[in-house]
Structure formats: C-alpha cells, structure tokens
Amino acid sequence: MLTAIAFTPIIGAALVFAVRAPARTTRLIALAVVVAELALTIWMYAVFSAPQGGYQFVQRADWVPAAGVQYLVGVDGLSAPLILLNGILGVAAVLVSWRVELRVREYFAWLLLLQGAVMGVFASLDLILFFIFWELELIPMFFLISVWGTGRRDYSAMKFLLFTFIGSAFMFAAILALYFSFPAGERTFDMTALIWKDMSSLIVPTSLVFGGFLIAFAVKLPIAPLHTWLPDAHTDAPTAVSVMLAGVLLKMGGYGLLRINAGMFPDQLAAAAPLLAALAVVNVLYGAFIVLRQTDLKRLVAYSSVSHMGFVVLGIASAGAGAAQLNGVGLNGAALQLFTHGTITGLLFVVVGLVYDRAHTRHIPDMGGLAGRMPLIAAGFMIAGLASLGLPTTSGFVAEIMVFLGTFPVYGLATALAAFGVVLAAGYILWTAQRALFGPPRERWSALPDASPIDAAAMAVLIVPIFVFGVYPAPLTDVFEAGVAPIVRGLGG
Amino acid sequence: MLERLLIVSAVLFCIGLYGVLSRRHVIAILMSLEIMFNAVNVALVAFSRYAAPAALRFPGAAEDAERFALAGQTLALFVIVVAAAEVALGLALVIAIARRRDSINISDLNLLRR
C-alpha cells in the first residue's frame, strides 16, 4: 500500500507530463491524482492501528544486496499522520495552482513528483531509500521555484538547493558511518533494526554521527542560523510550492530529528538537549522578532515558520533528562506541531497566494481594507493566523501546549521564553491582519473578486483538519503516541 | 657508479624539465623532452647494469635473472621508440600550426584558457 502511496504521484507526474492535453485537462488529471492519493492516505490512516503500534504495511525487498540496500517501506505512528498531511496538502497545492498558465504540464508533473518524493521520505524505513527520496525532492523544488517563481527566483532556488544539499551531505556521511560501525554480518540500513542497536561505539565518535544527521535536519527544519534559505525560497516560490514547502518539506526535518536523532541516538539527544533547547528559544524569539519587521507577506509567513519550528525543536529538546518521566509529552507535542503547522502554514500560504493572485503585490503597506473586498479570503487568513498564534480549538494550540507541558519541567526558563513567542505571534499575526485586511477599503482593490469555489475548496481542505484536530485531537495524538512510545522507551522511560 | 649515473640522470632530467618549462619554441620544448627521456634511459641503463635483479634474491628464480637484468634496457629501448613516435607527431603538429599561423611560439598558443 505504501508503495502505491509513494508512487501514485510519481506515476501521476509521468502521466501528466506524457499526456499532451490542454491545460484544463491537465489540471483535472493532476487533481484526480492527488485526490486519489488523498483517498489512499486516508484509507491507510484509517486502517493503521494505533493500539497495535510498531511498523505497519511493511514491504521489504532486496534492492542492491551487495551494498545492503533494501527497498523497505512501512509506517508507524510517527510517519502515518505526516503521510496523511502530505496527502491533504497535495490536494490543496493542486487546487491553489489552478491559475497557473505557464507550462502547465511540466508544472503539475513537478508538483506531483514533489509530493511523491515526500511521501517516499515518510514511508522509507531504509536509510538509503530515505536519503534517495530526500534528495529526489530537490529537483522538483528547484524547478518549481526557478521557473514558476517570482522575484529573485534563480537565487532563491539555488540557495534552497545548496543549503539542503550541503546539509544532506553530512547526513549521507553519517548514514554510512552508521552502517559500517557494525560487524560485517550485522550491517544494515534498516531503520527498524538500527533503532535497537547499541550506538555507543561507532567507527567515528557517535556524537559526530548524531551531528551529521542534526545538521541535515537543522537545515531542513530549519534551525537558526541555517534558516536563511527559507525566507528566500518561500518568498519567490509559487503559491503551491510555498504550501508544500512549509507544509511538508520542513516537516521532513522534524521527522528526521524524531525518527533518527531521537529514535536511534537517545543518549546523544539527551546530551544535546540543552543546546537544542537554547536553539529552540533562539528560533522562536529571533524568528518572531524578524517577522515583526517584514513587509512582504510571504516573507513574513516564512519567518513565522522559522519561529514555529522552534517549538518542534523545543519539544524534542524535552528529551533531555526529564522526557522519560514525562513519557514523551514534549516529543508528542513536537510531532503534533509538525502536523498542525503543516496545515496551518499551508493555509496561510494558500491565502497569501490568493491575495497575491488578485492584488499582485505582497507588500503589506500597499494593502489594507481587503477584508471588505474578499471576506472569504480574509476569513481564511484569520483562521490560519489565529491557528498560527495558537488559538484554542485550532490544532495549533494543542501542539503548542503539549510542547510547553512536556518541556517546561525539563527546561523551565527556555520554555517560558519560548512561550513568550506565542505573545509575539499574536503580535505579528494581528498586526498583519490589521494592516492587510482591515482599515478603509481602497479604491484600487475595489474590482478584486473573492475566492472562487476552487480557491475556497483549497482553503477548506486545510481548514477542516485545523478545526477537527483542534477540537478533537485524539485521532492524531493516539497515532503519534504509538510512534513516539518506542522513542521514549529508548530514552529510558 | 650507480649513484653517479643516477645523479647525471637526475641532472639531465631537471635540465630537460627546465627546458620544457622555459623555452618558447615548440621544437625546443620537444628537444628538452628528449633530454628528459634520455635522462630516464640513463637511469634505466644504470639500474639494469648495477642494481641486483630481483631474481637473484629469490633462489628459485635465479636462472631467470637475465630477463630481470635486461628489463631496464628493454624499457629504455621502447622509450626511444616511443619518443621517436612522439617527435614525429610533434613535428606534424608544428607543421600544421605553422601552416595556419605565423608563430609557433608556445606562448602564443593560449586561445584556450580560464
């Protein structure tokens, strides 16, 4: 089933590219593919049994036996929700791309390939396969930003590519070091087996292996000061790509941190936790400070992502010392934050994109009074914004409170400082709303239409999970719990 | 005797190298190259004559010593042959260049750079 999930978009991409259809047909094919994909992921999620735990839907085949590489896919509680998230965002991304007119076939092919690659990342249980999908996602992203982007798109696309690539270079070395640290018969890239290995004596200091993974994931997440690719990439990317980038690509970093750094190196994680906590605070506050100076709507949202990803790091940092007794509340919060931020920031970018489509500006001072012109879009923005600032009944709140609860007993001061980020979030979200949406309606915007049904559908696809999981998060937390529990056990809980 | 010859060879080699690196005329460079190959041959011949063939150190292979002793001279022979071929090609190139351009100064052959 996971093979189908990972390859449906990829085959869809080939299909879209191969069929020389009019733009409209192409869009419909792409939509059909992502909807089918979403159905698959929902089905997978529904069938996934949280109480049973462990890895499910595992498929295993030798691939390059000489190098010990397997084709090994499967999901556990950690990846299942993220796959669902990717399915959801895929639909939103296609819907929000409805107005793309430039090289439509190529555009949707790349977009679907991107989705498929990310699916692969979440589904892979073999490190090399994981790495392959991890890298595979670069090329679609590069093209999507570079061709369909705006502004300094070349610069941004290249920056994205280089940052990620250099980061993953370290991961690559770490993967190999991990592999060769074990005696010949026991070498494996199988993550499910590696979790149970003793990592205390590797061929290089374990902390270096840990650090290699950390760097790769820190770039992706991103953790300051490795974040500067993100605002540029977001700013210049087309809407759908921003949605995917913020929605799932960043999540790959957090997922990696949880799956590998936390899952395989509990001791190193515990040792690095104070550093992570400090970085998390920096991320949250520094990101928020910068947000408050932005005048470009997308850049603003991008930095808010940086700030919010700090909460993920903070939750993971809870693994220091106290996580075992806390049974991973913080880790759960971090995982949940991955999901919720995916929907929330995805929605923010959808809305920003819709605004840009109409107003052709992202410069906030040029806006104002949009709420009267496009109430649906404004409502979408407000929902996303409020969820982003952690308003209860939206999923953002649940994740953040869990992060705080999980980490406060371990790093009280850091958590308190990071929690202040929530106040800052209120500041920048509401200030932005005030500047962009409210105020007297302007003449120049008087002809702008509100969201079309397609746009509304794109927003709705994301709004539904925000509220559903905000009001009743148990379906999500139970699954995440099943995924985090082994990590917690690894941490000694 | 071995070391003397080797030093002569080293001096010749370095003179040749100097020539290769410092002469402007393509043919002068080719001549310098020949000096380098000569230096190599001097060394090979010296080793062939004065250094103990490996076969002598392995009792079982002693009757094969001749082959080992003459290997150096053989290689030197091939060096001469190959050098001849190289020179032939080099001269062909010089002629081809001389037909197309005024100068066969190596310094002027710098269309390809950076």
Added chain:
Amino acid sequence: MLPEAAAWLIIGLPLLAGLICIGALRPWRRGLWPLAGYVGVAGTAGAFALSLAAVNGAMGQGDAGYEPHRWFAVGGRDGFAMTVGVLLDPLSAIMAAVVSGVSAVVQVFSLGYMKKESDAENGAWSDYPRYFAYMSLFTAAMLGLVLAYNLIQLFVFWELVGLFSYLLIGFWHHRPAAAAAAKKAFIVTRIGDFGFLLGILYLFLHRGEFAALGLNPFEIPAILEAAPMLGAGVATWAALGLFAGAAGKSAQFPLHTWLPDAMEGPTPVSSLIHAATMVAAGVFLVARLFGLFEQSAAAMDTVALIGGFTAVFAAAMGLAANDIKRVLAFSTVSQLGYMFLALGVGAPGVAMFHLFNHAFFKCLLFLSAGSVHHSVHTFDMRYMGGVRKWMPATYLAALVGGLSLAGIFPLSGFWSKDEILGAAWGGESAAAPVVFWLALAAAFMTAFYVFRLILMTFHGEFRGGVDAVPYEERIPDEAHHHVHRRESPLVMTLPMILLAVFAIGSGFAANSLVALGPIPAHWFSHFLHEDAPDFSIGVAGASTAVALAGAALAALAYGTRTISFDRFGAPWRFGGRLLAQRFYLDALYEDLIVRRVLHRGLFLASDWFDRRIVDGVADLAGWFGRNGGRAAAQLQTGQVQVYGAAVSMGAAVILIFYLLQR
C-alpha cells in the same frame, strides 16, 4: 439536579446559534439575514433558562458531580491526560446565569441598536448575522469558561473569549481605530495569558504531588483539593501566574490599557463584554481557584494591592475623560479593581456579589450610553447636555445605573461595595488596611465621575451632538449622521428597564440582611457557601458619606457651576493632561517600548542581523565559492608551461613533503 447533557447545552445552545448565524444564515440568502438576531437571542435565552435551572438545582448543594471525559491523552500513566467536563457548582451556576442573562438582554437591545447596520446603504445586512454570530459564540465561550472542569479547558474558552472580544471590538474593521483597538486588546490580554500559561505549566511541574494523591493536575476540583498540600511556595507562583492572566482579562494595572480603547466596538458589545461579563472572567478565575490563592499570603496581598491600586488609578482617569464610553470603561476597570481587592482580602463571595451587581448596573449604563448615541451619534459628552428632555427613559436608566455605581443607598451597588469595604476593614492581611483606604478614595472618585457624566450628558443645555463635532473628529462612518431628537425604540428601552430593575434591587434582594419572603437572608453568600459578611454601620456610613461628597463636588462643578477647577491653574492643567493622557502609560507602552525599543530597536536589529550577518555569511560563502573558483581559474593562463610547472611543482612538493616527513 440538571442532567449533564443539559449542562452541556448551556454552552451548546449559543454555540449552535452562533454557528447557524455564521455558517447557515450569512453565506446564503440575504432574505435570511434578519433572522440572525432572533436566532441569537433564542440561543442565549435558552442558555439563560438552563442556567436558571442550574442555579435552582445547585441551591443547597455543592458540586453537581459530573465526571470529566477523556479528551486526549499522551504518555500513558503519568503523562498528560486531558479531560473535559462540566463543573457545575453554585459559583459557576450563578456566573452562568449572569452571563447568559445579561447576554440575552444585550442581544435584545442589539436587535434595535444594530438595525442601523442593516439599513446601511452598501453591504446591506451583511454585518448583521456576523454580529449575532459573534455575540452568540462569545456567549458560548464565556459559558464554557465558566463551566470548565479542567484548567486547560478553561484556558481554551478563556482564549476563545479573547478571540470573540477581538472580533467584536474590531467589528467595524474598516475603521482603523477599531482594528487597532481590537489588536491591542488581544495582545495585551495575551501578555496576561502568558502568565496564565506559565501558571498552568508550573502546576504541571508539580504533577508529582498530584499523582501522589491520585489527582490530575489540571482538573479544578483536584487543584482545590491538592492546594493545601502544595505549600505556600508552589501556590504563590501558580497563583501569581494565574493572576497575571486574570489581570490581563480584567484589565488590571498594568495591563488595563486595552479596555478604554476597546470602546471602539459597537456599544452593546461594550456593555456585554467590556462591562458585564468578559472582563469579570478574571475575577471569576481567581474566585474559582480561590482555594489555591488562599494558600499564599503573598499572592493574596498582591491581588489585593493590585486591585486596590487599580480601583483608584482607573477612577482617577475616569475623572477627566470626555468620552462617555471611556468614562464607563475606566469605571469598569476601577470596579474590577474593587472585586480583586475583595478577593485579595479573602472574600470571594463578596467579590462575586459585586460582580453580580456590577454586571447589571454597568451593562445598564452602557446601554444607556448606546441609547444616547443612537440619538446624538457621538460619545463626546462635551457635545451633549440636556438629553433627558427627549430621552426620559434612558435618563432614568442611566440615573439608576449611576447611583448604583456610585454606591448610593439602597441601590445594589451600595450593598456589594459596602461588603467589600467591610471585608477590607475586617481583613487580617497586611494589605487590608491599605486597600481599605484606597477603596474609600475610589468610592469618592466614583461618585464624582458618575455625577459628572450624568450632569454633562443629561442636564444643562444641549450642545449640538454630532452636528457640533468638528468634521475631522467624527467617526468616519457616522460623519453624515445627524442628531435625531427622539427616544430609542422599545426594543432598546425595554432591556434597559429590565436591567434597571436589577440595578435597583439585585443588591438588596440577593444578599439582604434579612429574609425577604421566599428569599432567605444572605442568600447569595450562603448559596456560594460563604459566611454572611458582617454589616458595619460605620463602614456603611463612611462609604455613603464619601460617595455623597463626591457627588456634591460634581454637582457644584458641573451642575451649578459654582466652582471651576480652572482656578487651580497650572497644577490643574497638568493634572488634567496627566489624566487625559492616562498617566502616559499608553505612550510608554506603545511609543516607547513597542515602537522605539522593540520595533525600531530589537526587531530592527534582529532583522538587520539576519539580513546582513546570518544571510551575509551564507552569501559570503557563496561569493567565496564563485570567486575562489574564478581566482583559481586565473592560474589557467592557457600557457602550457604554466601547466607543466604545476605538474612539476606538484611532484616536487609531494616529494619534499615526504622527504621532510621521515
């Protein structure tokens, strides 16, 4: 006892009403829009009816004893189990009744007041369903807050209350002032909520103690049960954190600045949210967790002192304001200070009693102000005067509310204020004597500004209303409105009359010194399982005297104009400016801290650092990459001998390197 499902319906009915308004009525046919008002009123009224039933059921009993339900849980055994439930006890029942009751009344008033929205040329009815949706949802959130079983559940509704307050303040989002005020309200209260959150986290830090007792550290009854075991240290920090949240929501110093600005919302909103209910949530929170606060003398004193100080401080600002709603807003802040003062000296029942009474008379005052505005289309008292001539009902309502607020015997305000003063007088904490005098001073000022308000608005000569306001000072939307000399419609006056009845009688009737027919003596206190407060004739006399003195001074200054403060010259003008500028606190917060220190300081520096340094380093690395390559390419001169030299150099360097190695 009320079945649990019915208790949930108290929240559910307004919620449903709100969802119908925003989800069903608004997007569809315009013809349905007028229905929104009735839907909203019906939902809230239903909640009110159920609340009354709950009050009835709670009488003589304690907690209704509903078990909480699992919401979600993480981390198994001693991880984090979130439960939700209804905590229906006398305190929440009476609060729910007040909230839903006042809300119902205000929504009825809004049927008339918001009518002008529906008449507006463009947009027609579009804002009407939105308004009632927000109102209903706000009510639901408030009721949810009141009935919350779990501290986090409470926090959830707490935030939602903040959200709807934000939406309602910014209801006219095209007005920059309204949008700014809404944002300010949300952010300032959120600073307080930050403390609230830390308080919750701090409690969770001590989950071990709870676990030892088999309790969940988030459930309110559990907290109250465990409070005595936690010790003063734990209680202090937890209580102070929670109090920070309460202070934010209840606009206590230093987080009070948002409330006067919040008057940018529609007047019924001000009356419901910023007078009667939401701002009382802080008081309710402290009362709800009073068992925790009690454990810490330091926390109690802090609450009392902040309350007492705010009572005076806000009242002082009320003395000089010219905007009728702002006067009332400062008054609200001041009265909330009273309530905290009462809590701080250990009298939660008294605080709740004042809250109860205050809800009626303050709501009434706001509705009166709205009613006046409906006629003169300005809130500036300098352009009013003599309005009583054509608005007798409104005048009477305002008079009743004002007298009650001023604490004139025997109106409801008198009784609760007297109990507060009595509690402070009799309080044993170190802060009690201080806050008693503060309270007394505040009583004086209250009487002064109340009478100033009434006199400036209703008495004397009419000074022109909106027509006299300089054009540029008018509210943009209302720039073209004109004064209509007429009383408000019945749909507006009726709620005022209803509230006036309460403003007169609620104080005496609900907690009377003697039994009144079916109502036993000290019903309110006993209902909350509190001891009846002592009635001291001395304290009562002093407060009445002070209030009368304040009233008299106001009458001399604004009624008969026998004295003029202008005679005091420079100190007066300085004081006036100080008060008009609200002690420059807004300037301090917004201009100095937010704009200069943060926005042009810290944030600018961060942004600069990010662009120049962090990104600069990345770009520099790229620059080095490109130019390093370019520089290395310079060696590629095209000279074959340079290449040969490189080869030789390579050989020589490696050889020499190894020769030096041995």
Added chain:
Amino acid sequence: MAFDNLFSEIVFWFLAAASVGSAALVVRLRSIFRAALMLVVSFLAVAGLFTMANAEFLAVVQVLVYGGGIAVLVIFAVMMTRDVDQGNQATAVQPVALALGAALLGALVYSVAQAEWALLPESLPAPLAAVFVETPARLGRLLLSDYALAFEAAGVLLLAAVIGALSLVREREAPEGDDA
C-alpha cells in the same frame, strides 16, 4: 686495473660533463639551430654513457635513432621555422622553471643518495656472467619472447602515430567544410 679504473673515471666524467653541458646549452642557447646541434652532442655523450654501462646495443640504437633520425627531423623542422637564430627564447615562466628544476633536482639527488640500493656484486654471479657480454643478442631474444607483447604494441603504436601524423600534415583533398 688501476689504470683501467682511472681511464674509465676520466671517460665517465668527460661523457657526463659533455651530456650535461650540452643539454644545458640546448636549453639556454638562443639559436634553435645550435641548440639542435647541441642536442645531438648530448645524445652522443649519453650513448657513450650507455656503452660504459654495458648497454652497447642501446647505445647503437641511441646513435641511430636519436643522433640520426630524430636530429634530422628536428633540423628539418628548424628549417621550416623562421627566425632560427633568435627563436629559442625563454618565457616568463623561466625563473619558476629554474626554481622548480633546482628543487626537484635537490629532492631527487637527496633521494638517490639516501636510498639503500641493492647492488650487484662487482663480480657478476653465475646467471649473469654472460649477459653484459652479449647483450644485443639476448636483448633481441627477449624482445621476441618475453617482451613480444610490448614489441608488437610498439609496432601498432608507430602505425597509429604515422596515421595520426599523416592526417595532420596532409592538406585536405576535399573543399573545406564548416569547421566550427
């Protein structure tokens, strides 16, 4: 043997000096023609050194191939170029070349001096006794047996080089096409 030794010493030093000196002149002389002549001198001196090391066959090949064939080719080419007298100038790389040559020479000489060579004993052991007496014959046999492969390969190489050189030198028969 003393005289023999002295004589061979003198001959060696003479040949060494001649080869090195003429080589140095090859790379220093301005006139390319004279440089070519000096090259022939150097070749002959080296051939002498070969003889001293009992490599008579190689010496003969050296004289024939280098002293004859290559030198003639070189001189032929020299005639084709203009400005023969001043043509052989140094480039700007010269100082670097000098330094590099010196450095490499130093390193090589040091290595040679430090190395512990496994020398043949003065009196040749039995298997080698005749080798250096009848070198040409034995070398020829080796070339056709043990080193036949290299021998054949060298033949192919020469063929290829001739084909390559001819293709480069011959003018086109067909009209020139585009040569972009």
Added chain:
Amino acid sequence: MGITGRDIFLIAPELALAALAAAVVLLDLAPAFRRNERLGQAAAIGGLIVPVAFGAALWVDVHANGAQYGFNGALVVDKFALYVKFLVAAAAGLTLLASGGYARRFRPYQAEFAGLLLFSASGLMLLAAAADLITIYVALELATLPVVAMAAFAKTRAESLEAGVKYLLLSAASSAFLLYGFAFLYGASGTMQVVAPEGGGPTIAQALAQSGGGAPFGGFAVMAAAILAVAGFGFKLSIVPFHMWTPDVYEGAPTPVGAFLATASKAAAFAVVLRVFMEAFGGASADWGGLFAALAAVTMTLGNLVAIAQRNVKRLLGYSAVAHAGYLLIGVAAASQGGALGASSVLFYLGAYAAMTLAAFFAAMTLAERVGGERIEDLAGAGRRFPFPALVLAVALIGLTGIPPTAGFMGKLFLFNAAVNAGLVWLAVVGAVNSAVSAYYYVGVIRTMHLRDAPDVPPSPDADAAPRTPLAAKTALGVTALAVVALGFWPGGLLAAARAAAESLLR
C-alpha cells in the same frame, strides 16, 4: 618461450581492435566507403562486436579458471582487466556512434579519426591487462598518441591544434615523470613485474617486501618512484595539480575526443593506477592511501570551484572531469585499506561516470551544433527548441551532481561507502559537500537550458541550417541517458561485475 596460441587468445580483444582500426583506415580506400561515409562508421561500430565477443569468451574462461597470464607474464587477463575492456569498448563504440555526424567535418579523414580512436582504445584495453611496467608504458603511449592526433584533428581550428600541442607536450612530460618513477621502482626492486602467476618470478611487491627502509613507502627509492608515478599517472587521471590540461583539451579538441578522454581513457588510467598501486606499492598502502586521500580532497574541491566560474559547456565538463577524478580518488584511497570495496566502488563509478559523461558530451555536442555555440548562454531555451538532447543533458548533469535516482548517486553511494568503511569519514564528508557545491554549476546549466527563454535572434545564422541530428547520435544519446537512469534504479548488475573485478585484483 615463444608465443603460443593461448597467448593470442588472451590478447584477442586488443588484437581484434587494432586490426579493426587498421581495417577501418584501409577500407576507406575502397570506393564504396569513399562514397558513403556511414559505411565506415558502421564498420567501425559493427566491428567492435569481435573484440567484445572475445572479451566475453575470456570472461567465461577467467570465470572458470581464474586469472590467466600470457606472453610470459607480460599480460594478465582477469575480471578486472576485462571489466575495464568492456568499459573501454562501450565508450569507444558509443563515441563512434554519437560522433558520426560530427566527424563529417573531418572529411575526408573521418575514417582515420575512427581508426585512431580504435587504436587508442586497443591501447587502453592493453593497459588494463598489462602485467609489467614495460607493457604498461607502451600501452599507455599507444593509448595516448592517437589521442594527440585526434585532439588536433580539426586542424582548421587553431583551438584544436593548440589542444593537440598541449596534450602532446604535457603527456610527454608526464610520461617522463612516470618513466622516471618506473626506473626508480625497477632500481629498488630489480624487476618490472607488477603481477605474476604463481611461480612466475618475483614481483615488485615481493622484491620490495624483502628490503625495508626508514622512509615513507619503505625506502627513498620507492618513495621517489611512487611520487613520480603519481605525478605521471596524475596527468592521465587529471587530478590536481596535474589536471590543468584537461579543460583546455576538452574545450579545444573535437567534442568526441573529450568524451573519449573523459571516459575510456580515464577508466583505463584508473584501472592501471589501481593495479600498480595495489600490487606494486602494496606494501606501502598506508602512505599512498593518505596521499590519494589528500589529493582527492584537493582535486574535488578545486575542480568544483573552478567549474563554477566556467562559461563554456565543454570546458565545464572538463572541470567536472577533474572533480570526478577527485571522487574516484576517494575510492582509490579507500582501496589502500584492502578489501574489495574501494576498488569495486571505483570500478562501478567509472561505469556510471562513463554513462553520465558520455551522455553529457553527446548532448552538448548535439546542442552546440544546433544552437551554434558552446557557451552556456547559448543553450538558453534549448529545452524547448531541442527537447530530446536537452533532456539527455539534464539527466546527465543531474546524474553528475549525484542526485538520485541516477547512476551518479549510486556511484557516489558506493564510493563514500568505501571511504567510510576505510575510516575516511572526513573524506566522505568532503566528497558529499563537494557534490552539493557541484549542484551549483550543473543545475545552473540545466536552468539555463530549460528555464531561460531562447534569445530572440539565433546566435548563428547557420544554426538552423545545421544538419539534422543523425539517428545514430540519437541512439547514443538515448542509450547513455537510459543507462544513467537504469543504473540509478538497478545498480546491482554492474556492481556485481565491479565487485568480481575488484576481487580478482586482490585474489
């Protein structure tokens, strides 16, 4: 001992190839071939079947009987040699296939061009199988000298002639270094035998094992020999600082020459380096392992950095070749630690790299002809105008960057694998970071091609008049691109062959 039939069988691939080369040149004299130049191309490519078939027969033989020695130990035929021979044959064949159209501009010498290429290929094949230093030298020169002529083959172009001169002079100079190294090796050991059959006389390694000195590499003579050999081979491998000819020659020489140099020539050179260093210098592996590791780091870094600054596609590919030599050196350095992983990773990467580089060169060649320029800017808009070659170039460049799922990724996986296994984690990191840096220029080309719009005016008036890309060239493009992708998905087969080859090297 004379030459036996067995010897002829063992040398049959090279022999057949040399014969084919001669035949191609001679057949050109026939009128039919003069009239239809495709015939010559077809003969050259079709004739390759014979050496390949002999190679296959030898593989079967070697698989059954182990490594075979011929010519009294001058020739060794093992899977290692055969692997490289197949690679050389494939590269040569594909180059001929792709360059049919290009070679037409050499009229009437295109047969000579093909013949020279085949001569060189036979030398490369022999190089992989050479068992002693003499054969190695002769084979090396047999491989090199035809390329000199080929580099200068476009003799109407000054650049081409210049490339020929540069290649000749530098290759001769580095041959001198190499020979000097060989001389020292011979002097120190008393033999030229790199590998030998059982009882086939002492090899260099065996002889050196007896003596031992206090210097690195086990003695000053061996040290000098090794370093001079590194300098000499370094030219062929194009490793820094012996690489500087590479971009110039790739740029100046006819494009097929660059393709051939980068693939077949490089493969055989790495093969011989592996054999010489692992066998002859086997006792000093720690020393040369460190040296190669350092050179690898320097080579990749410099190659990649300078490539960033390039504007000419062929020149860029030249620097890319330098950088890839660095990656390959990682495998060589890893091979110093013993085990088949290092050598097999080098062999696999050589195959993968050959596919990618051939694809890149062929596509660049085709595109350059069509757009009328070799600068990167000239390729702007090529993605739309000439989708097929542009797609192939994109695939090749993505592969060269090392992004999955391509041969390049798998190749790097195995190289870094070997490095980490050998304890060279730092080198793997340097390599991986370098891959990332290389993305900058590779992807830059792709971007220009696919994302920039074509200039309004065609840069060269005859661009559109250029002949249509022949079917043969298209086939070559398709085959190489397919190989790049296929090796990314199914590296198993080639890897197994590489591993078998590497194990035969170690025995």
